[in-house]
Amino acid sequence: MNNNHHFRFLITIVFLVFISLILILVYSKFFSLPIITGTPMTAVSVTPKPTEKTTFGQLMLKNSLGAIRQPITDLVKLEVWADSNETDVVGYDLILNFDTQAFKLVGVNSVQADFSLFKIEKEGALIITGTKKLDISQKTLFTNQKIIVLTLKPQKTGKFSFEILSSLGKEKTQLVDSSSKIYYPKVNRIEIEIY
Amino acid sequence: MNITYSSENFTIDKNGDFNLGIILSAENNKKISAVDLSFKYDSDNRDLIDFTGIQTLPANYFDEEILIATSSADGAKNLHLVLAAKKTDDLLSSSVTINLAFKAKNIDGHTEISLIDGVSQISGPTENYVFEVKSPTNAVGVSVGSGGSTLTQTPTPTTPPGEGNVLLAFQLRFQGIIDKPVNTSMPVKITIKKGGKVIDEKIIDFSYVEKKNSDIKGSWLGSGIFNALPGSDYTIFIKGPKHIQKKICENEPKEPLGAEGSYYCRSDQSLSISQNSSFDFSKITLLVGDLPKQDGVVNSYDTSLVRNNLGRNDEEALKLADVNLDGRVNTQDYSLIIYALSIRTDEE
16 A cells, blocks of 8 residues: 555656656747757857057047138138047147148147147148146046137148148157047048139 | 286275275287276165275376266165276286275275176277176175174176177266256167168166266266277267157267257268267257157157156156156156157157
């Protein structure tokens, strides 16, 4: 009697295990459970794609009048717009390349009173360095805003390009943050026709 | 070339004087014309003796003498001798004794004087001739008063490699340093070019020397042996660790008083080098501006280094941005960098 009871209990256990296995198989078939196999994992080597120098933020040229044509009698007013991607900027350098025979530089002015500008002409380009004044302690985040206005007097008619160069010899267009980290911003080129 | 000491042990009274003879003996009757020796004494801040001067035998053998006494970071005193004879060969000798005079302080103790390993250089008047130096193996022991503890022997100085053929000594002046600097040693890159081609380039440690009775309060002295032949039409480029490179193409360059950094090479100038040349470039100013890590340009990175370290006086900040070496990054450093923005780049 007692043996019979044990036998029935064992049969029930075997039956339950069998049903469970059936249920797992059915579930995995219909619901695509991942089946872990004994296949060893292999390391996958990913070769990074070659990329161009990473840019961060931007220093972009705009014609303040928005015009692409203007008479020779009018001054050309160029603006440099900056975005520092929420980085606190304490200095910047930019290389502006233009035909110095066709335009006479009249003025370079910082829109931000917190920055002093220093300019030097070199290898046919205008190098501008902006340095944050020592007595300014608050952060400077460039948020797609105008930072420099350049005034030029046309000397010739024709189509001319103005370009912020990423580099020229040892000079580089760059933004420098409050821990002296250097960022290379996106730059651009514009064309203006003088008639 | 054998270097021996006149004595390996001195026992002197407190406040007493003694002379240590450094005997230079060239083999095969070769002549000695220039000597560059560095000694170390009073290590571990002992401060028992002071160097007081030199005499040579034959008397007045060397026509130019540069003596630089400094202290090193390990607490020792250093003595750097650069001596050059500009005599004709028949007046040169194959044996010269340099007597170093010392005075003991009023303190009992024991100290040592030794040649610094691997930096001794002695050359002859003939082109390409640098002696192979055999330095003494032991240091000279000096017991003052009742004597001090016994010191261990210093390691044997090694023979420096014979790597060049002209001994060039330089005297420089750097912008902004108006008083004795906190750090009296500075590595300076010296490049020698001829016909636009680099002949040799070395980084030499310069030491600050105070000048008395002079318009210039102090200048920086350094020397080295370069792989160059005596001759003319050379150009020398000097670049300090926080400085814009200066191109020099005359033996005695000058700039007008108050016009710092205004010296520029002219195409009609020529700089000549002899077997042993001393260049006094202290009448021109080497401008600061290109801070570490140097890239040959003064720009917003350099101004940012000063701005971002303003007011600091820790070692890291001083190494980066204390351009006038007054022990603090301050507005003076900023002004000097701003001035350099108008010069902008290394002279090539």
